[in-house]
Amino acid sequence: MNEDIKKSKANNIILNKSEENLLLEHNYDGIEEFDYPLPAWWVWTFIGGVTFGIFYIYFYNFAGAPSLKEDFKIEMAAIEKVITAQRKLTGNFDMADFKSWQGGENSMQMAAVVYEENCLSCHEEGGKGDIGPNLTDEFWLNVNKVSPDVLYGFILKGNEDNGMPAWEDMLSKEELYAAVQFVLSVQNKNLPGKEPQGKKLSE
Numbered sequence: 001m002n003e004d005i006k007k008s009k010a011n012n013i014i015l016n017k018s019e020e021n022l023l024l025e026h027n028y029d030g031i032e033e034f035d036y037p038l039p040a041w042w043v044w045t046f047i048g049g050v051t052f053g054i055f056y057i058y059f060y061n062f063a064g065a066p067s068l069k070e071d072f073k074i075e076m077a078a079i080e081k082v083i084t085a086q087r088k089l090t091g092n093f094d095m096a097d098f099k100s101w102q103g104g105e106n107s108m109q110m111a112a113v114v115y116e117e118n119c120l121s122c123h124e125e126g127g128k129g130d131i132g133p134n135l136t137d138e139f140w141l142n143v144n145k146v147s148p149d150v151l152y153g154f155i156l157k158g159n160e161d162n163g164m165p166a167w168e169d170m171l172s173k174e175e176l177y178a179a180v181q182f183v184l185s186v187q188n189k190n191l192p193g194k195e196p197q198g199k200k201l202s203e
């Protein structure tokens, strides 16, 4: 018999020399066992997991880290802030209410009348601009989006430092809707009038 090979004590199993010292001492009814070491990656993953677990438990249970509930509250507060800022920007605009007003019979007529009585003096015929900017081109000074809610919010507060009145105390909600409707209705008309001002917004 080759000296590299040896028989296991009880079982007559032929072993390589390299396996010899892996064989454990015990023998259960003829069943013997090798003691193969676990792969290093496994051992390190295990140690890493346990270490992480200890820090995790300590951090979340004893070191005052925020609980899930607190995390939730923090995130909700941030969301609430964004919502409040957006409400401010859009003056609590109610899109459904606007749409139902817009669908009414004489909304276009009302838009023309409100514009003529309140806006024409500065924004000129058809919104081509004069004292106020051209409302029919793609360039905007005060809004980042040409949508009913943003226009409503802007018309409500105006920009009095630059000559655009705030209309919140002068027009009713429906009249404000009508003003918004007028501005929407002249989009993409690009009437020759006041030269482009501000940033180009593409739809």
Ligand code: HEC
Residues within 6 Å of the ligand: 114, 115, 118, 119, 120, 121, 122, 123, 131, 132, 133, 135, 139, 140, 141, 142, 143, 151, 154, 155, 159, 162, 163, 164, 165, 167, 179, 180, 183, 197, 198
């Ligand atoms: C007294 C003059 C005046 C009147 C009246 C007026 N505006 Fe203006 N409007 C301005 C001026 C000036 C600006 C530009 C403000 C600036 O430079 O930021 C402006 C800006 C705007 C803008 C934003 C344009 C942009 O490029 O950002 C809209 C929309 C607008 N007006 C709508 C209206 C509507 C609707 C009415 C009527 C309800 C109205 N304006 C009445 C002077 C006026």
